[in-house]
Each structure stands twice: as structure tokens, then as C-alpha cells.
Amino acid sequence: MLNSSEFVKRLEKVLEYYGLSATAFAEKINFNRSTISHLLSGRNKPSLDFVMKMLQNFDEVEMNWLLFGKGTFPSINENKGKSITPKSKDEVSGKIPMDLFSEQNIKEQSKAVYTDRNLKSIERIVIFYKDGSFNVYQN
Structure with a gap:
């Protein structure tokens, strides 16, 4: 309580x-x-x-x-x-910058974060949109 x-x-x-x-x-x-x-x-x-x-x-x-x-x-x-550093207007409103999900950025981030720490690497990321469509990013 x-x-x-x-x-x-x-x-x-x-x-x-x-x-x-x-x-x-x-x-x-x-x-x-x-x-x-x-x-x-x-x-x-x-x-x-x-x-x-x-x-x-x-x-x-x-x-x-x-x-x-x-x-x-x-x-x-x-x-x-x-x-x-102050957060951007998008961060405060909860919007996610779309360049964050570019295929190149995802690959770079997965390599930097996961292989540098000897952890499992990301195989696939799936993003689902409200209209029922989706994108799949694979290493």
C-alpha cells in the first residue's frame, strides 16, 4: 500500500x-x-x-x-x-520515431547490443499495425 x-x-x-x-x-x-x-x-x-x-x-x-x-x-x-537532455515532443507524446524501425537500424542495433555482450542475437522482429498489416525484419 x-x-x-x-x-x-x-x-x-x-x-x-x-x-x-x-x-x-x-x-x-x-x-x-x-x-x-x-x-x-x-x-x-x-x-x-x-x-x-x-x-x-x-x-x-x-x-x-x-x-x-x-x-x-x-x-x-x-x-x-x-x-x-530534455525528451523530444515525440518521446513525451509516446510516438515512436519511424527511422528507429528501419531495417538498417534494427540490424545495427541487434549487432551492437547482442553480439557485443555475447548474448543471443535477434532472429526476427515483427511490427504489427492497427490496420492489420505488418512488417518483418530478419537478420
């Missing part, structure tokens, strides 16, 4: 880490300022939509830490110490 007062402390820690006011934070995750105010005051608990937007916009925030205080913040990753 979510402890509201502990959640508020973690949310405040995120705001402090990124140097954001409640208003700037609300704008960054495209959320109503009053909702943020109610969360910070402990009046309301966070919605799933709020949590998801927060996780999408702040890479260093991990869900288990945010909700339950388990883990660390900022999360330890290979980008530690590098400057934080």
Missing part, C-alpha cells in the same frame, strides 16, 4: 534533484498544476497516469522507488554524470 507522506517526500526529492518548481514540473509532464499541489499536500494519491508520465519524463526515477521507496534515486545507470 502506498504511504502518501513518504510518496510526497520522494516527489519533493525529484523536484529538488531536477531543480523544478511545482509549476515547471506540472508543465514538463503535462499535468494540471492543482493536481501536483494536491499530491504535494498529501490530499490526493497519485494516479496511474501521473506515475506513468513521471517515469516517461525522468529517466533516473524508478517505479519501485517512487511508489514504495525501494531502490535508489537517482537510479544508477551508464549516463550518471552526463547532462540531462
